[in-house]
Amino acid sequence: MAVTIRMIAEKAGVSRGTVDRALNNRPGVNAEVAAHVRRIAKELNYEPNAVAKALAISKRKLRIDILLNSGQNPFFEKVRRGIQNGMREIRSYGITVETFELTGFSVEEQLQKIDELMQNPPNALVITPINDHRVIDRLNQIAAEDIAVVTLNMDVTGLAKLCFIGCDYVRSGQTAAELLGQITLGDISVGILTGSAHILGHQQRVNGFSQVCEQDYPRIHVRAVAETEDDNEIGYRVTKEMLENHSLDALYFCAGGIDGGIRAVKECGLEKKLKIITVDDTDNIKAYIESGIVNATVCQQPMKQGHDAVTITTDWLLHEKRPSRKHLYTQNEVKLRYNLD
Amino acid sequence: MAVTIRMIAEKAGVSRGTVDRALNNRPGVNAEVAAHVRRIAKELNYEPNAVAKALAISKRKLRIDILLNSGQNPFFEKVRRGIQNGMREIRSYGITVETFELTGFSVEEQLQKIDELMQNPPNALVITPINDHRVIDRLNQIAAEDIAVVTLNMDVTGLAKLCFIGCDYVRSGQTAAELLGQITLGDISVGILTGSAHILGHQQRVNGFSQVCEQDYPRIHVRAVAETEDDNEIGYRVTKEMLENHSLDALYFCAGGIDGGIRAVKECGLEKKLKIITVDDTDNIKAYIESGIVNATVCQQPMKQGHDAVTITTDWLLHEKRPSRKHLYTQNEVKLRYNLD
DNA sequence: CTGAAAGCGCTTACAG
DNA sequence: CTGAAAGCGCTTACAG
Structure with missing residues (x-):
C-alpha cells in the first residue's frame, strides 16, 4: 500500500494542504511544522504519486518552446518526429509545446528569435545554441529567470542548462x-x-x-x-x-x-x-x-533526441526531476547495410 | 482547451457515467444512447486524458508477471535493469510487477512455472518462451483467458501475443x-x-x-x-x-x-x-x-527490451493501447571500442 | 500560518 | 439502463 499525503497528514496531525506546502517547500508554513511533516514523510518512505501530481498540475498551463536551427537539414526531420512522439506521450499533461525553426547559424538571427520568444516567456526553452558568447550570455539570463534551458543536438559550455541532449x-x-x-x-x-x-x-x-x-x-x-x-x-x-x-x-x-x-x-x-x-x-x-x-x-539517435527533449523537460516542469546526468549522450550507432532500419 | 467527458455529457444530455460506459464499450447502455454519445465524442475529436484515466484505474490493482529464462546469462542483467527502469516509470500507476527467473531451457520446467503462476493469474504475462508446441499451446490458453501475453527477447510463431519485444x-x-x-x-x-x-x-x-x-x-x-x-x-x-x-x-x-x-x-x-x-x-x-x-x-538494446516490456504492457492494461507493430524490433547495434558505452 | 473545500478528468459501486 | 456521488492523490484559491 503506497503512502499518500493523507496518511502523512493524519500522522502529523495537520491538513493535507499543509503537508503539500511543507513537502514542496512552498512559502507560508511554520518552520517547525514543516520539519515535522518532512520527517514523517521520510520515515514513511513517502514517494509522491506522479500521476496524481500531473493531473493536479495540469491546471497550471505550462509551456515549452523549442528553437531549432534545422534549416534544410534533412537530419532534423527525425528530430521533429521524435518531438511529435514526445508530445503525444505527454498530451494529457496539459503542457503546450511549440517549435520554431531557423535556417543557418547566424548569431544575430538566433538572438533576435530568442528575444521574440521571450516577449511571452515559456516555462522551458529547448534550443540548438550557436557557440557564441552573446548567445550563451542571453541564455544564462533566461535560466536566471527560472526558465529551464535544455540544449539539444548542439552544446555550449558555460551555460546553466538543465542538460544537454545529443551525441558525444x-x-x-x-x-x-x-x-x-x-x-x-x-x-x-x-x-x-x-x-x-x-x-x-x-x-x-x-x-x-x-x-x-x-x-x-x-x-x-x-x-x-x-x-x-x-x-x-x-x-x-x-x-x-x-x-x-x-x-x-x-x-x-x-x-x-x-x-x-x-x-x-x-x-x-x-x-x-x-x-x-x-x-x-x-x-x-x-x-x-x-x-x-x-x-x-x-x-546519433535523432528521434530519441527529439523525444527526450520533450519528456525530460516535462519531468523537470512537473516533478522538478533533474536528469540523471548533465550530458545525456545518445548512442553513436554504427549502421551498415543490414542494420539500417 | 481539451475536450473532456463532461463536455460530451452536456452536449449529449446524459451523465458522465453514461459517457464513460459508452466510450469504453462497457455493458448496460442503451445501444442508441451509446451510438449518440460516440458520435458526439467523434465530432468533438475527443481524446481521453491518459493521466486521469490512470489515476482512476489505479484502484484496480493490476499485476504483470515476468518470466525469464535468464539463468546465469550475464546478458539478462541489463534486461533486468531495464525492467527496473520501467517499473520506476510506472510506479504511480498502482500496477504490481513481479519477475521470476528460470535457468536453462527445459520445456517441462517452463510449463510447470507457468502453471504455478496461473494459480494466481496476473493481468499480463511477459515471457521468454521456449519454442515448443506445448509451451505455445499453454500460452494460447492463457491469452484466451484475457491475459495479455508478451514475448520478450525470444519469440515463437503461432501465438496470440500482444507483441514480441527483442531483436531481429x-x-x-x-x-x-x-x-x-x-x-x-x-x-x-x-x-x-x-x-x-x-x-x-x-x-x-x-x-x-x-x-x-x-x-x-x-x-x-x-x-x-x-x-x-x-x-x-x-x-x-x-x-x-x-x-x-x-x-x-x-x-x-x-x-x-x-x-x-x-x-x-x-x-x-x-x-x-x-x-x-x-x-x-x-x-x-x-x-x-x-x-x-x-x-x-x-x-540488441537489452535495457530497452526490459523497459519496453513493462511500459508497453502497461499501456495495454491501462489504455488498451496496442503497440504500433506486432514485432517491436530493437536496433542491432554494432559496437566497437569507441562507441561501447 | 493553517484548514476546509473545490478541482484536475476519469471510473465505479450504489440506488433507483 | 441511468444518474448522482464518491473516489483516485495531488494542488490551490479562499477564508480565517
Whole structure:
C-alpha cells in the first residue's frame, strides 16, 4: 500500500494542504511544522504519486518552446518526429509545446528569435545554441529567470542548462576512425569534410577522428580537411577540389553537405575506390549505403533526441526531476547495410 | 482547451457515467444512447486524458508477471535493469510487477512455472518462451483467458501475443557477416559458434550470417558450425575442437558461452590472427573489444527490451493501447571500442 | 500560518 | 439502463 499525503497528514496531525506546502517547500508554513511533516514523510518512505501530481498540475498551463536551427537539414526531420512522439506521450499533461525553426547559424538571427520568444516567456526553452558568447550570455539570463534551458543536438559550455541532449561528438569521430582502421590495411590517405570550425560538434568529430588515427592507426594519414558549411553546393565544390588535389583512399564526411560531396565523388569516378564513412542516416545516405558507395555511417539517435527533449523537460516542469546526468549522450550507432532500419 | 467527458455529457444530455460506459464499450447502455454519445465524442475529436484515466484505474490493482529464462546469462542483467527502469516509470500507476527467473531451457520446467503462476493469474504475462508446441499451446490458453501475453527477447510463431519485444535475429546475423566482409579481404574461412538449434533466434542468426556470406561475400566460407548450449564449458570445448580441426581466419559467436570460446582462442594462441565478431556487450565482451581480441559485437538494446516490456504492457492494461507493430524490433547495434558505452 | 473545500478528468459501486 | 456521488492523490484559491 503506497503512502499518500493523507496518511502523512493524519500522522502529523495537520491538513493535507499543509503537508503539500511543507513537502514542496512552498512559502507560508511554520518552520517547525514543516520539519515535522518532512520527517514523517521520510520515515514513511513517502514517494509522491506522479500521476496524481500531473493531473493536479495540469491546471497550471505550462509551456515549452523549442528553437531549432534545422534549416534544410534533412537530419532534423527525425528530430521533429521524435518531438511529435514526445508530445503525444505527454498530451494529457496539459503542457503546450511549440517549435520554431531557423535556417543557418547566424548569431544575430538566433538572438533576435530568442528575444521574440521571450516577449511571452515559456516555462522551458529547448534550443540548438550557436557557440557564441552573446548567445550563451542571453541564455544564462533566461535560466536566471527560472526558465529551464535544455540544449539539444548542439552544446555550449558555460551555460546553466538543465542538460544537454545529443551525441558525444568526440566519440562519434573516434568511432569513425576506428571503423576506417578496421576496414583498411596498410598506408591510407584520408580527407575530412566537416561543416564549420565554428560549430563545436563538428570540431569535436574532427578531433576525435584525428586523435584515433594518430594513436591507434598511425598508418592512416589525414591529408586534407575542408568545410562544407553544411551546404551541398559548397560540399560539392570542396570535395571536388580535394579529390583533384590529393590522391586519397578514404573520406570522412562528418557534417552536412554530404549529398554534394557524394556527387563530386561520383563525378571523379572514385565511388568504387574510396572507402567512405559518413554521419547520420538520412534517406539519401541509406541509399548510398545500399548501393555500396558509403561503407558505414555513424548515427546519433535523432528521434530519441527529439523525444527526450520533450519528456525530460516535462519531468523537470512537473516533478522538478533533474536528469540523471548533465550530458545525456545518445548512442553513436554504427549502421551498415543490414542494420539500417 | 481539451475536450473532456463532461463536455460530451452536456452536449449529449446524459451523465458522465453514461459517457464513460459508452466510450469504453462497457455493458448496460442503451445501444442508441451509446451510438449518440460516440458520435458526439467523434465530432468533438475527443481524446481521453491518459493521466486521469490512470489515476482512476489505479484502484484496480493490476499485476504483470515476468518470466525469464535468464539463468546465469550475464546478458539478462541489463534486461533486468531495464525492467527496473520501467517499473520506476510506472510506479504511480498502482500496477504490481513481479519477475521470476528460470535457468536453462527445459520445456517441462517452463510449463510447470507457468502453471504455478496461473494459480494466481496476473493481468499480463511477459515471457521468454521456449519454442515448443506445448509451451505455445499453454500460452494460447492463457491469452484466451484475457491475459495479455508478451514475448520478450525470444519469440515463437503461432501465438496470440500482444507483441514480441527483442531483436531481429536474422538482421543480427546479416550485420555480423557484413562486418566481417568489410574488415577482411580475399578468401576467408570462418567458424560459427551458436547456442542451440532449438532456439529460434540462434538459428536465425546462423541463417542470416550464412546467407549474406553466400550472397554478398562468396569469398567468405563457413567451414564449421558448433553448438555451445549457451554454456562456457561446452563453448570452450567445441571452440577448441573447431580450431584444432580447421584452419580458420575468423569466428562468429552468436550466442552464450563466449567466454569459454575466447579462452580456447587464447589457448591456441590465435587471438592476434583471428577476426572475431560476437553478440551482446557484457562486461567481458567489452574487455575483449578493448584489448583487441574481439573486433566488434552486434548488440540488441537489452535495457530497452526490459523497459519496453513493462511500459508497453502497461499501456495495454491501462489504455488498451496496442503497440504500433506486432514485432517491436530493437536496433542491432554494432559496437566497437569507441562507441561501447 | 493553517484548514476546509473545490478541482484536475476519469471510473465505479450504489440506488433507483 | 441511468444518474448522482464518491473516489483516485495531488494542488490551490479562499477564508480565517
